[in-house]
Amino acid sequence: MAPKFLTIIVWMLLTLDLVFLMDVPKLHIFGFPEGVELGGSVQILCNLNKGSLPVKFSWTKDGMPISEKEGIETGIFNDRSSILVIQSVSYVNMGNYTCVVRNDKGSDSHTAQLIIPAPPFWKEQPKDTEAVHGQSASLHCGIGGYPRPKITWKKAYGTQSKDFLVVHNEYKKTILENGTLVIDSLKEADEGVYTCEAENGVGEGIQATVRLSVHAPPTVTSVKRRTSAKRGETAVIECEITGEQPLLVSWEKDGTKLTMPFTRFETYEEANGKGVKATLLISNVQRRDQGNYLCSVQNDYGSVKDVTALTVQEPPESPSDVKVISVNSRSAQVIWGAPSGISTSIKQFVIMFWKNSKVSGKLHQVSLTSTETSTLLRDLQPGNEYTVQLLAENDVGRGDPSDPVTFETKEEEPEAPPVDVEVEAADSHTLQISWKPPPTDTWNGQLKGYHVGYKVEGSASQLAYETVIKTNLREEKTLLRNLRPSTRYSVAVNAFNSAGDGPASEEIVTSTLNGDPPQSPEVKVKNVSQTSVTIMWSPRVNSDASVEQYVLEYVDTDQNKQEFHAPGSHKEYCIEGLESGQRYSIRVAAYNMFGRGDFSPSLVVITEGNARVPGYEPIVHETPFYFRLYFVIPVVASVTVILCVIVVAWACLKRAHYIEGRKAQLYVSYQQRLTYVPPSEISRDSRAVDAAYDIPWDVPNGGGSMGRDRSSYVKLKQGQNYV
Template sequence: MAVMFSLAVSLIVILIGLPVWGNSMDSPKILPFHFPTSIEHGAKVPVTCVLSKGTPPIMFHWKKDNKELFTTEEKLEIVTHGEFSLLVVKNINGNDIGNYSCIARNNAGYDRYTSELLVQAPPFWKEQPKDTEAVHGQSASLHCGIGGYPRPKITWKKAYGTQSKDFLVVHNEYKKTILENGTLVIDSLKEADEGVYTCEAENGVGEGIQATVRLSVHAPPTVTSVKRRTSAKRGETAVIECEITGEQPLLVSWEKDGTKLTMPFTRFETYEEANGKGVKATLLISNVQRRDQGNYLCSVQNDYGSVKDVTALTVQEPPESPSDVKVISVNSRSAQVIWGAPSGISTSIKQFVIMFWKNSKVSGKLHQVSLTSTETSTLLRDLQPGNEYTVQLLAENDVGRGDPSDPVTFETKEEEPEAPPVDVEVEAADSHTLQISWKPPPTDTWNGQLKGYHVGYKVEGSASQLAYETVIKTNLREEKTLLRNLRPSTRYSVAVNAFNSAGDGPASEEIVTSTLNGDPPQSPEVKVKNVSQTSVTIMWSPRVNSDASVEQYVLEYVDTDQNKQEFHAPGSHKEYCIEGLESGQRYSIRVAAYNMFGRGDFSPSLVVITEGNARVPGYEPIVHETPFYFRLYFVIPVVASVTVILCVIVVAWACLKRAHYIEGRKAQLYVSYQQRLTYVPPSEISRDSRAVDAAYDIPWDVPNGGGSMGRDRSSYVKLKQGQNYV
């Protein structure tokens, strides 16, 4: 029993960490350890933490840069046994550089030993620079956290020039400081500090690294120009201006003697005009009165600050207008203006202001130039040739500006147009003709009033000069002309230039186009063969054309409502029957022929009126077929032989028929006389210009041209039954 009791006591003492023998415990003491001095990338480095003394049990743990290390990390391996602990760092790289600490602890205390692991590593980013924004007048910090061993040398550079490709080194100097950790600090920021910066680092191991960032300097509002005192003539308009720079948006408000002016306000008007770096705020006071005199506050704010400035307004009489304003020595781009000082108060003139603008349909831009009080002439520059301008002059003294002088109008001399015509197109009309179309040059390049165009042409590759034809300018959006009497199947170079009173402008690029190898067919001679209530049969005779045979015909007819229908038929046919027409309606019919060179001109229009009553909108009449023995051509001869009265009627009818026939001969009008209708005069006969039409319907009688058209002719033109066709 005594032995078992002794063993139990010993076990309890061991478990609570008390020595079995003696009355005290030794705290741990770690022997110094060190990492190898030369370590290559990718190597595996072991280091052992061994105790020189310490009473068990001992607890070991490791830290890197005061951060606990765990064996869960793939790069680390920690083996602890008794009185030592082994740390293994695998696949060494620059990120493993740091201070490694071994900590041993028991109930009596603890010990810690730290050793630095250094690896020759190229520079690497700990904290990469970022774009930075700051406010004008404050400071900005551009961070550049870089690791590596040996310690990298950090260099900052700033881009200059518009392309941001050239850089200057930034040194420690006034306002600029580069800290030990690589951070660039810039104090009292100005607009010139804004730009692109590059942080570069190198330590002789591997390649250096660099990063580029932008520093944006935001500007609070600043009043750059304001008149401390201004004046205005009673009854006129006072102008108080406040020019502000700063980052947009800029919010402008106005106060008078401490009272805010809320717009719209009686006789007060405000507007802002943006300029390169800010805005020009203007307060207009119309019909100035004595009570308008006072202090006007221009208040501006944006997201980065605010500013205020005051202008004192005095209401008094301004000077009179300058006298004898004249424009002399007018050239194409300049004009000399002379004037005399206002009478009686010339000694009080502070300055003259000349205003001029271009007179155009679109309101011209107003130009203002300030001149000293001693000047009596000035040269207006950068005017546009061939334009009318208006100029006015006013005087200003310490009180304000006077009335402008009477307007003087002058016109600059013309210069040749600066640009060629645009959208020039050339296409062959036939074997001897080219059609040219174009649009005028941009209006602001005319340098005067365009008179017309010169169309130059020559055979491509020939050494001869261009031959020219003159085309007078029209007011149409597109100009056209025809070059005639050219060689067949010949390539021509064509160019167009505009001209005014000063001369010719530049020519357009030459366009090369070939005339056709032959001509489209002439228009056929068309006649009406028969007219009924619902159909018209026409026939035609083709004109002689030796260039190529007719491949197909196109028949076009238009009804009273200007609805157009078009049919195609083979070139071998000389007759059509148009069916499905309305009775008593007027139709205009014309025919054109196609050959391999395109479509020829349409024939003159034939005006035909079908038999029967005319259609009344909303009412469909019932048409009864009249027996032939009641028709006029049968009844009139019989009645004429019975009575003289009826003979008179027949004669009148015959005269009327002759009158229609004579008119019809002029306009090819054909009317059925079963029921008399009011005569409708034919419309003016139109003639299409001859042109190549490569997109007309598939011909009937050429290879691969039949198709569905040849199989289903009923959807185009129905041939009359019982007739013979060639």
């Protein structure tokens, strides 16, 4: 191992010594011979002057690797030389040739220039050029030759284009080193014929003539930046354009293209020597027509746009940001901002306000100066809703009103008492009080209800009060209960709202009764035919006073009401002259010396016949009527199966067609047999003495404690049956 290791170390040291002992290569200076002619051949050697071998040679032309396509060959002549050969010299072979040599120690290079005297020749022949007005144009004139040719540009002038002027480097015009003529910011005057000439003293010079065409893109030469028209008149917007034809004109409003035909809009173009005059007409100008109108023009060489702002002279916009602040019971402050938009000077503001009510409120208008931004509304009514609007006025007229603003004034106590207060004794312990609300314009807010005050007449104690919540009825009612019998009471009523109580009505003195009116009798139907109904009733004894008379009331399908009176000794009544197949609602009330009692629950009776009541559908009850006893006829044994089927079908039909809603008893006539359906609930009528009651049957003239006119007796109706 040791000898081998030592051998490797020795070899490495020797190699390093050899590297350190190498010299950097250095070339001999060389060059192309003089008198090289076109078509001839030429060769040069690149020789190593000094430097350690081995070395490597390479060639470049004008800094680029040499291509065989150029007819140039390179090769190794010997270990210390490289050769470059051009078999047939041409103009393309002219240039700088560089030989590079390298070894492990470094490199060296030398460059020789191949020059061939040659007259000017075209590398790139000029061509006709088209350019756009305002842009740049480049007229190329690529010329070769040695010595380097001198290039001159000339421009023809005159109608015959035979006379030329030399073009010099000046403002907007530059001749580059490669012979290209550059013209900036082209104008119509730059259009024409140009000639490029070149010469270098070798042979004859060359020249070429080209034409520069300058095309004109659209240009707006005249347009009004702002124009105006009164509302209802015709607005005219004009746009004068120059440029190369054809010119395509279009219009836009606030970014939206106007496609013709367009309502109230019309366009037309008038050609002139240099371009087009485009006009937009807007007939019957409206507020919505105000805005920015864009005239857009284009041709094959560009486009241009210009804007005209149209102002519609019209009444001003609505005042902005209208608010109501500092609202009290009888005043409110209104503030607002100036109208937005473009309009002529404002002359004044007009404020309008009115009270919101079912009946149209009176409109109030107040004129204000154009500098005011607030005002105080006075003489308002408390607790009422008002609406306020503002509008501005200028020389053209009044603008649209602002959005309505609604506000409500604060409430005050009602100013007036309830009206038409009446107090009646309902029984020995109850007084019925009725009244109507105060006039609406005295409420000063929304009525919440009423306080009914009462006390024993002449008593030093304070009034006791009962609260009655307001309803939407025209007349309010309440009952004062648990009072002393046969006692005189003073009663007064006042209305109240959220702010407090209003004034009380005048006190009314009324006495409770010594006894109570009778209870409602128990009423049943005895018989029903096609034209009559017989009812019977049983009185309920709840008072020491005997029944003096009965009042019977019935109502037909058309809500026509009829009343009959019967003496207190009667317990039955026959109503005749009815229509067949019709529905009637019947009820009975009893009178005694203390007044009329409650009506009995209504009985609904349908007379015999085929007439059908429109819109009437009877109630179907759970127990079929054909199971009831009154339907069992004496000839049951002779009823056949077929008859039973008919009866059952008939019962189902009656069940589907005779419905009585909710609170009434229902009686249906079928061959003098009656069905009675108990009422689902019993309603209680007012205990007030009925207004239709005229005279009790068996009370002497002027007698009794009811305070009614009893100067005559009621006669029985002729042709009636009484029991």
